[in-house]
Structure formats: structure tokens, C-alpha cells
Amino acid sequence: MGRRAHHPRRGSVGYSPRKRASSPIPRIKSWVKEEKVRIQGFSGYKAGMTHVVMVDDFPKSPTHGEEISTVATILDAPPLKVCGLRLYGADTHGLKPISEVWANDFSKDLVRAFPVPEKFEARVEDLQAKLDKGAELRAIVHTQPRLSALNRKAPEVMEYLVGGPLDKGFEYARGLLGKEVKISDVIEEGEFLDAISITKGKGFQGALKRWGTKHLPRKTRKGRRTVGTLGPWHPSAMMWTVPTSGQMGYHQRTEMNKRVLKIGTNGAEVTPAGGFLSYGLVRGDYIVLKGSIPGPRSRLVRLRPATRPPTKKSEGKPRLTYISLESKQGV
Secondary structure, eight states, rough: OOOOOOOSSSSSSGGOOOOOSSSSSOOOOOOOSSSSBOOOEEEEEEEEEEEEEEEOOOSSSTTTTTTTEEEEEEOOOOOOEEEEEEEEETTTTTEEEEEEEEEESGGGGGGGOOOOOOOOOOOHHHHTGGGGGOOOEEEEEEEOOGGGGSSSOOOEEEEBBBOOOHHHHHHHHHHTTEEEEOOOHHHTTTTTEEEEEEEEOOEOOOOOOOOOOOOOOTTTTTTTSSSSOOOOOOSOOOOSSSSEEEOOOOOOOEEEEEEEEESOOOGGTOOOOTTTTTBBBBOOOOEEEEOOOOSTOEEEEEEEOSSOOSSSSSSSOOEEEOOOOOOOOOO
């Protein structure tokens, strides 16, 4: 008997179905149950990438105490505005909203996102009276793209879980209603975060590019960039695991355990000469994350505390000795 060929499948079916994301605003379906009272996460716009030199502060690393060079991603992170609070209750079918309250002094740009009534009738006291029936309290926030380098006015509206006990979290969120929240108020340097975003869209692509199937020999019948077979005669149905043509890119993806290297208020500290390609200048608050994150430039990126943090512990806040400000124009 001949030796059976080793032919692992091309592409991962773990991300199926590979269909377009329903919204450019990614959804967060799970949160960390923290005792710390804070808004669990933040949002920013991907400006670009650069490289930094930092001191390796992991004790068991071969380069511990030495300077190492690593890639980093810069997010333009203007302050978020808390425009409402929403209380969720739990039943056998999951979470459902019980009560919500909105700030009356909302931003004028909020009408660009959805129709806003002249006055909200619900009061904060009404939501407080239903806390005993609630399971989670979330803050409804919206971005302020006017403060970024984007040529955009309409804000993105989303929810973030308020950490800590429900009563303490309510008092904390109540004081933020209608006010701005900066990234330094909710995230610390050295913390590990999950970055959630929508990847770069590539449109409708064939099986070879979409799944990485084999480029067939020259004399193959009916095309060389097709799949070798779509399946057996029996069962007479095509399996969902067969690599086929379809949408490629513009999928929601989560990059886990991105370490916060630096948080600042002056974007000139990290903006390269000539600005970031296809983005521009970062003028206000920013955050530097180690490594790469999903999505193209200008894409909205949502951050949350790491749901599965690494076991390796560092020695404290990162120590950066150099941030490259060289021009990215290729000159």
C-alpha cells in the first residue's frame, strides 16, 4: 500500500462564517467582572504604527534589563462623553434592559447619529430605585471625532460596562453623566487590554486568495485557481467546510493582551514628521499599544480589560527610551 499523502486543510474554519460585519462599530459580548469601580474600556481611532525602544522588564526574559526595539500602534483617543446610563436585568434568556436615563445637556453632534428627543422624561432617581433588580450597569458613551484628525462629525455611540459593585458603580457613573471621560481616567500604563476592531475589507475574493488553497497545475480542467473538489457524490450536498468564494475582510476580530506602553495628552510626542500616512496629525490624547491591532487607519478601535491576561508579570510601568518620529512618507 502506498503512503497516504499528508494534506491539512487550507484556512481556518474557526472564523466562519466569513461575512461582512454589520457595523463599523465592533460589539463587545463579554466583560471582566472587576471589583474596581471604573468604566471598563475606551475607544479611539487607529492613527498608524511606529517603533519604540524600551527596557525589557520581564524578570525571566533573556534580555531582561536591556533595551529592546519593538513595534507599536498609536491610537488617537479624544475624550468620550457619557450621554446615558442603562440598567440590565438577568433572566433565563440572558440580559435585558430594565431602565435607562439620558443626559439633557447632550452634544449637538448626537443628532447626527440618531433622532434625539427635545427632552428625556426618565430621571436618575427612577433608575436608582430599580438597582435591586439589576445585574449590570452600563454607560452609554459617544465619541467626539471633531477632536481627531478625521474629516467626520457624526459620533459613534456604544456601551461600556461600569465595574465594581452595582451601588458604588451607580454613584460613580451618576457623577459622569453628561461629562467627558479621558483615557487616563480609566486605563493605566502597563495594563493589558483587548483591542476589538473591524479588519480591512477586501471585497469578494476567490477561494485561492480567501482560503489559501493550492494553485493547481497548468493542465487542470476548468481553472487553476479553483478548489480541486467540492466534495463526494454521497452525501450529495456540499459541506460548509468547503473553501468557496465570498467576502474577504471587514470582519470583527479581537487581538488579546495588548500592553499599554504610554498614555499622553500631547499628540506631538508620537506623531512622525509629516503626520501619519492617510490619517494626519494626532493633536490631543493618545495611547501607545505594543504590537499591531486589527483594522486600517482611521478605523474605530474599542479597548477593554484583558479577559484572559497573561501569566507573566512585568516589574511595573513600561520604560520607553525612544519613540521614532521619523517620516513615514518614504523619503
